[in-house]
Amino acid sequence: MNPVSRASQESLRDHPLQDAKEGLLSGFPDSDEAPKCRACESRQKFQLKVVLPGLISLVFFILLLSLGLATSKSENCFPFWSETEFVTVKKELPAKSKTVHFTAGLRYNNQQELYRPVYPDKPQYVGEPSQELDDAWEDLVGAVNIFVTPNEQPSLGGGLYFQPESRLYMAQYAIPPKLIRSDMTLSPIIWSKEKGRIIPDFEVDHTCRDYDALKEWANARDSANPNRYPQNAERLHAEGN
Secondary structure, three states, rough: HHHHHHHHHHHHHHHHHHHHHHHHHHOOHHHHHOOOOOHHHHHHHHHHHHHHHHHHHHHHHHHHHHHHHHHHHHHHOOOOOOOOOOOHHHHOOOOOOOEOOOEOOEEOOOOOEEEOOOOOOOOOOOOOOHHHHHHHHHHHHHEEEEEEEOHHHHHOOOOOOOOOOOEEEEEEEEOOHHHHOOOOOOOEEEEEEOOOEEEEEEEEEEEOHHHHHHHHHHHOOOOOOOOOOOHHHHHHHHHHO
């Protein structure tokens, strides 16, 4: 036998798998060094270009929204009590609003005459002069002049009138909060079938400060009504004010 052929047979017999692998993979680079798919790279770059700006815009929008909400809350949220209001009332009354249904509407009857609906269970403020109307208005307005204690007087800047009889100072509570805290509740415009025209409907719900609570607090400090002020002064002194 040819010595070369014998050596080749011995080599194949001793390393058959290695030689077969080398023969099959000859001409191909190692798998770790294989070139990447150009189409895959292009697709990934395209997706990155499309998605990345969207993500940046979304994050930026969320930041602007958060900043806007924080600014709106801090600047537009009107506090219940203002700095100029009496310190004691802010301590003694809760910051509570109240919803009230207004009954000052106007209607047309079947004869196309304008009239004001009357609710017997509600106080009447309009009509023929009577003691009932006067009492209703007096109760609605409540106390105008109120007592201020010596401890409270400095918070109003001092110089208040001192009433010797009660040994208390005096201040005035004359402007209803409604005139300062403008109410933006709208009155709908409705169609009157009786008159064949539009009219405003004033009988809607309004939400504002609890005026009854404010009036009750002022009445408890009334310094003018002879039926109230002696007891009010005595109570304020007893409370150590």
